[in-house]
Amino acid sequence: MLSYGFMQRALLGGSLVAILCSVLGVFLVLRRLSLIGDGLSHVTFGSVAIAMLFRLQSVYLMLAIVPLVMASSLGILKLAQRARIYGDAAIGIVSALGIAVGVMLASVAGGFNVDLFSYLFGNILSISAGELGIAALLFTVVLLGVAVFYNDLFASTFDEELAKTSGIDTERINGVLVLLTALTVVLAMKVVGIMLISALLILPAVSALQIAKGFKTAIVCAAVIGVLTVVVGITVSFLANVPTGATIVLINFVVFFLAFAARGIFRR
Amino acid sequence: MNAPILSIKNLCAGYRGTEALHDVSFDVQPGSYIGICGPNGSGKSTLVKVILGLLPPTRGEVALLGTQQTAFRDWQRIGYLPQGLQFFNPHFPATVKEVVRLGRLAGKRFPKRFDREDALAVERTMEWMGISHIKGCMIGELSGGLRQRALLARALVNEPALLVMDEPTTALDPETRESFYRLIYEMNREKQVTVLLVTHDTATIGEYASHLLYLDKRVMFYGSFDDFCGSEEMTGVFGEHAQHLVCHRH
Numbered sequence: 001m002l003s004y005g006f007m008q009r010a011l012l013g014g015s016l017v018a019i020l021c022s023v024l025g026v027f028l029v030l031r032r033l034s035l036i037g038d039g040l041s042h043v044t045f046g047s048v049a050i051a052m053l054f055r056l057q058s059v060y061l062m063l064a065i066v067p068l069v070m071a072s073s074l075g076i077l078k079l080a081q082r083a084r085i086y087g088d089a090a091i092g093i094v095s096a097l098g099i100a101v102g103v104m105l106a107s108v109a110g111g112f113n114v115d116l117f118s119y120l121f122g123n124i125l126s127i128s129a130g131e132l133g134i135a136a137l138l139f140t141v142v143l144l145g146v147a148v149f150y151n152d153l154f155a156s157t158f159d160e161e162l163a164k165t166s167g168i169d170t171e172r173i174n175g176v177l178v179l180l181t182a183l184t185v186v187l188a189m190k191v192v193g194i195m196l197i198s199a200l201l202i203l204p205a206v207s208a209l210q211i212a213k214g215f216k217t218a219i220v221c222a223a224v225i226g227v228l229t230v231v232v233g234i235t236v237s238f239l240a241n242v243p244t245g246a247t248i249v250l251i252n253f254v255v256f257f258l259a260f261a262a263r264g265i266f267r268r
Numbered sequence: 269m270n271a272p273i274l275s276i277k278n279l280c281a282g283y284r285g286t287e288a289l290h291d292v293s294f295d296v297q298p299g300s301y302i303g304i305c306g307p308n309g310s311g312k313s314t315l316v317k318v319i320l321g322l323l324p325p326t327r328g329e330v331a332l333l334g335t336q337q338t339a340f341r342d343w344q345r346i347g348y349l350p351q352g353l354q355f356f357n358p359h360f361p362a363t364v365k366e367v368v369r370l371g372r373l374a375g376k377r378f379p380k381r382f383d384r385e386d387a388l389a390v391e392r393t394m395e396w397m398g399i400s401h402i403k404g405c406m407i408g409e410l411s412g413g414l415r416q417r418a419l420l421a422r423a424l425v426n427e428p429a430l431l432v433m434d435e436p437t438t439a440l441d442p443e444t445r446e447s448f449y450r451l452i453y454e455m456n457r458e459k460q461v462t463v464l465l466v467t468h469d470t471a472t473i474g475e476y477a478s479h480l481l482y483l484d485k486r487v488m489f490y491g492s493f494d495d496f497c498g499s500e501e502m503t504g505v506f507g508e509h510a511q512h513l514v515c516h517r518h
Contacts, residue, residue, distance in 0.1 A: 162370070
């Protein structure tokens with residue numbers, strides 16, 4: 001199985017995306033921003049439609065939608081901060097806009113419905129060498145971002161008011177977090193598809209939170225769970241000839257259930 | 269007299285057009301222990317927010333350690349202990365040691381990294397606070413008293429010149445509250461940390477604080493407890509019985 005070039009690329013690309021989703025997922029889940037991944041994935045749908053309108057494909061399509069999704073992530077943040085609405089409502093507004101734009105463009109332009117809808121469910125097995133290169137580049141950028149801002153992110157996730165009194169610019173840190181999430185969502189689109197991106201952001205993180213003792217442990221634990229579930233998911237999908245994204249998500253759910261049960265057993 | 273550690277002049281502050289503080293002025297000398305009391309809605313927490321830079325004043329000036337607050341950057345010299353965490357999640361996966369270490373971020377420059385000096389300061393503070401034995405425990409699994417002690421350690425890990433506390437004992441039982449007050453008192457005496465404590469506990473604060481600041485949107489009284497007890501104006505406000513209950517020393 002590993003002798004196939006497409007499998008090597010899928011396992012490598014999938015692992016890079018899994019690490020990013022899991023690490024960022026811990027911050028998002030603890031900040032009750034889990035659904036920002038869902039909202040941004042809907043924006044990704046609209047952005048893909050716009051990119052397709054200009055007949056962009058593969059690497060060019062990925063690069064073209066990055067600024068659109070990043071701008072939308074900042075839009076969600078600004079809406080929540082300035083428009084006197086809660087974060088979930090801001091996510092809902094931007095998310096609905098993304099889907100509406102996608103559906104409208106698909107309907108008006110016509111002809112690319114099949115391509116557009118293939119992004120809804122992803123296909124990591126079809127990742128090209130160019131896309132893997134972009135994935136490696138974005139992976140480096142996001143991981144460096146998390147590493148550089150790790151302590152500020154931790155402090156503002158723990159308690160925003162306390163973080164502010166430590167001289168941390170929490171608005172800037174929130175901006176950094178949503179921008180890194182936007183980049184990760186664009187990457188994850190190829191692995192599990194737009195419909196299931198939020199699962200990759202949420203499930204490894206919540207599984208890790210069931211068993212981890214300590215913040216750093218939770219981050220490492222989530223990354224390990226993310227990589228393992230993606231690798232096992234891709235393998236099972238290849239061997240059983242079933243959809244990759246859905247397999248990864250279902251395996252993640254099993255891991256969450258086991259972690260949840262383990263927590264219950266060890267607490268007794 | 270030393271230069272004041274905190275100086276507030278003609279301060280006005282509020283929320284969306286509603287004034288919570290009006291023309292508040294007072295100085296705090298280094299080493300003093302100020303109990304800030306007042307009825308609900310008197311502006312106590314607003315005052316704390318303004319001092320810490322969490323709420324911009326609508327008028328007036330705040331100077332911390334001789335520097336105008338807008339230009340103040342030495343946040344490691346100011347410790348803050350809130351009533352509780354803003355949105356406390358009991359399942360937050362942070363150990364006591366990780367939480368105490370967060371206090372060391374104040375004053376660090378980008379990129380913020382912890383070093384050996386930070387590790388030593390964290391260990392020293394946890395030992396002083398008597399929480400070394402729970403350093404590996406999750407913060408959410410602690411009792412209210414131990415959690416507040418851990419957050420106090422976080423506030424003190426930089427050995428601040430000024431410690432600001434906003435009703436830190438509200439969720440504590442009377443026994444834990446008493447030992448908490450004693451700990452703050454000893455810290456003020458031994459380490460000369462200036463303390464600003466917002467409390468509703470007017471019957472207890474007189475035992476520990478050196479000065480009383482009584483707020484009701486404006487400063488109703490600011491001075492020593494002896495002055496408070498002897499003030500005829502305060503007798504008019506509180507009545508003689510309540511005045512002596514607050515003072516606790518006569």
